[in-house]
Amino acid sequence: MKRYTKPIHVPEVVRHRRVDASLALINVVFLLLLFLLVAGTLKPPLPEGFAWAETTSDTGSSNIQGSLVLTRTGDIWFEGRRLDEQELSAFLHKSAALSDRLAVQVDRHARMEAVAAFADRLRAGRFRHLTLVTIEADRR
Template sequence: MKRYTKPIHLPRAMAHRAADSSLALINVVFLLLVFLLVAGTLKPTLPEHFEWAETSSGTGNGSIQGSLVLVRSGEVWFEGERLEAAQLETFLQGVSDETDRLAVQVDKRAKMEAVAALADRLRANGIKHLTLVTIEADGP
């Protein structure tokens, strides 16, 4: 009787590799970077010494994204930069092509004449719905 044999190959046990902790650190740093990028784009920068105007009642439905900022001196700012008269006109023409709504963040020390002048300028450029962004006062 003939015997047939086949060689059996058993895999060798590989040495256990230690887990590489640098991969977890890279993931954490990447997630932190993404968080900071998103958090930095949520709120536009305001001019120095800006104080929010306060309101005692009402409901808010405006967005501060893409809004103008009217400061105490009557200057208009957009995304952290002061706009000259010509720059403001160019900005308003571009915005009025896209929408007829605009929000303005108002400093509580801004004069009413400056608010009215800005509202007139917005109306002349086709903005029909103006939202003044304020914060809610603590109480009466």
């Protein structure tokens, strides 16, 4: 009688590798970098040469998310681009349907006539609460 034999291969026991703590640190740094890149692109850029108007009052607060920008030349910007008259009218009509509040970031060198004319236009169009977004002046 003939015998048939097969070799049996017993696998080597592989020890588990130690958990490397630097991998978690790399993941955290990568996620932080990703967060900073996304957060930096969320705020639309202001027009070139924009200088914030200053105030001496430290009361009040506003959210600049979705606010308009009034430049020194009297132009109105929204989300990093200049609005023409038709786009501005459409924006104001849509915003007035959602809320009676509007925030406007004002350039320091904007003429007061332009600010007053824009405020009158907003008042005529169902906006009851207008917030002029400024920064607090240095008190020296």
